[in-house]
Amino acid sequence: MPFTPFHLGPGALLKAVGGRRFGFAMFAATQVAMDLEVAIRIAAGAPPWHGPSHSYPGALLIGGVTLIAGRPAWKVLARAWNRRADPRIPRLVAELPFLPSLVGAALGVWSHVLIDGLLYPEIRPWYPRISRALGLGNFSFAEVYGGCLIAGILGLALLGARRLLAPARRFG
Numbered sequence: 001m002p003f004t005p006f007h008l009g010p011g012a013l014l015k016a017v018g019g020r021r022f023g024f025a026m027f028a029a030t031q032v033a034m035d036l037e038v039a040i041r042i043a044a045g046a047p048p049w050h051g052p053s054h055s056y057p058g059a060l061l062i063g064g065v066t067l068i069a070g071r072p073a074w075k076v077l078a079r080a081w082n083r084r085a086d087p088r089i090p091r092l093v094a095e096l097p098f099l100p101s102l103v104g105a106a107l108g109v110w111s112h113v114l115i116d117g118l119l120y121p122e123i124r125p126w127y128p129r130i131s132r133a134l135g136l137g138n139f140s141f142a143e144v145y146g147g148c149l150i151a152g153i154l155g156l157a158l159l160g161a162r163r164l165l166a167p168a169r170r171f172g
Contacts, residue, residue: 006145007031009152010111011104016158023096023104029070030108033062048122055127059109067105071096118144 011027037053052058078092085091117123118139 004031004035004145006148006152007112007115009148009150009155010115011108012155012159013151014107014155016155016162018100018103019162020097021100021103022107023100023102025074025096026067026070026101026104027108029074030063030066030105031112033066034059034109034112050116050120050122052127054113054116054120054123054125056110056113056125057127057129059113063105063109066109067101070105071098071101115144115148 008028008031011024011031014022014027015024034053037051038049041047041049041051053062074096075094078094082091082094113123113125117125119141121138
């Protein structure tokens, strides 16, 4: 399923553990970018749904493009949000530091290939070097997305606890 919010669960846990060293915004942007090929293939009725973008070399390219385009795009979006948001709503950080963004993008694309590789047998993570699947495409949606959901709940709980202990922190 393209653009699945379940991919964000591990990202929330990584943010809770990594703190400022992990760029969640870039992680989330890569999740959407990774599934653009899938959306196009589904719209065109051209299986297999997961092609070269769902390989580690393809993901590296997508992560790089998302990193380059995503940081300035986030700046524009965050400033617009901050101008219009209710004063009681926390402000978004407008500047995304490079290193946390790089970590978020890298972990975003690599985790996306891994998670989808657990579900879909057509995923070829090392394509074109090795053209066979991981052999992991036999996990159920409930198992994989359940794990993602648990990771997300745990991550949000840890982030909430951190926020209670340090209320002046910003999300970004």
